Amino acid sequence: MSYTVFSPSRIFSGPGSIERLKGLVEELGAEQLFVVTDQGLRKAGIVEKVVNLLNDERLNVSVFDETQPEPTVGNYEDALKLAKDTKAQLIIGLGGGSSIDLAKAVSLGMVHPGSILDYVGIDKVPGPGLPTILVSTTSGTGSEVSKFAVLTDEATNLKSVVCSPYNLAVASIVDPELTLSLPPVITAHTGMDALVHTIEGYIAERSSPYTDQLALLAFEKIWNNLSTVYHDGSNVDARTEMAIGSMMGGLVLNTTDGAGMVHGLAFSLGVYCHLSHGLSNSLVLPYVLEVVAP
Numbered sequence: 001m002s003y004t005v006f007s008p009s010r011i012f013s014g015p016g017s018i019e020r021l022k023g024l025v026e027e028l029g030a031e032q033l034f035v036v037t038d039q040g041l042r043k044a045g046i047v048e049k050v051v052n053l054l055n056d057e058r059l060n061v062s063v064f065d066e067t068q069p070e071p072t073v074g075n076y077e078d079a080l081k082l083a084k085d086t087k088a089q090l091i092i093g094l095g096g097g098s099s100i101d102l103a104k105a106v107s108l109g110m111v112h113p114g115s116i117l118d119y120v121g122i123d124k125v126p127g128p129g130l131p132t133i134l135v136s137t138t139s140g141t142g143s144e145v146s147k148f149a150v151l152t153d154e155a156t157n158l159k160s161v162v163c164s165p166y167n168l169a170v171a172s173i174v175d176p177e178l179t180l181s182l183p184p185v186i187t188a189h190t191g192m193d194a195l196v197h198t199i200e201g202y203i204a205e206r207s208s209p210y211t212d213q214l215a216l217l218a219f220e221k222i223w224n225n226l227s228t229v230y231h232d233g234s235n236v237d238a239r240t241e242m243a244i245g246s247m248m249g250g251l252v253l254n255t256t257d258g259a260g261m262v263h264g265l266a267f268s269l270g271v272y273c274h275l276s277h278g279l280s281n282s283l284v285l286p287y288v289l290e291v292v293a294p
């Protein structure tokens, strides 16, 4: 069988890996930086911590911190307008899947004309967007290493997926220390999303020896540590296992070209019932497995 492995050029992982950010920015030569993040991280002090790392008179850092959970096309257009106004040269996605997906979309919108909806589907993006550095602060979507960006089209209530290798970051940073302040409920929801990625990747029609091994290893890391991080969010070792496991889940889905029926149903459930992505997945997982397990 043949298969294609997609991943960012570089993935920095482990406690303290956020310290690599400034060196990366300098290496890329960008001066106008645009950070896409959310209010939760602003309140947790993580936006300030990251902006302080970029403290340099040559760098101008603009921040869009209005990312919505499950971001809409309208939310994307607001972010894109600010990115254009500030003449962004490099996009930094900082957050969970919502902020990171929005960052990817903004990167494409800065270069390619028309609506982001023109690029929904597989390989519809004609070329690279602005370079991105994607920094995850949850252990869930694996979006920091994936080629997917998901937005909700409010006109049709559809989750719309832009699947393109041009969504891949120049570099991803997976620093478990950024997940230490994540509340238990979000830890649980995002962790379950990551677990589902390993399950759906493992049973996917396009699974391969590469994804099978990666999915099993990632499943084990998440299965063995999710309960620990839910009860003790400050456990750095368990948070590190979750961060690596969820990142590996993202790499699995890159190669299987997406998830399966659990995600398909969960997308609808999330949009119509306003539930988080991880919770929607968790609710339908047992029923789908009952059908597909045989």
Ligand SMILES: [Fe+2]
Binding pocket: 141, 193, 194, 197, 263, 277
């Ligand atoms: Fe997911």
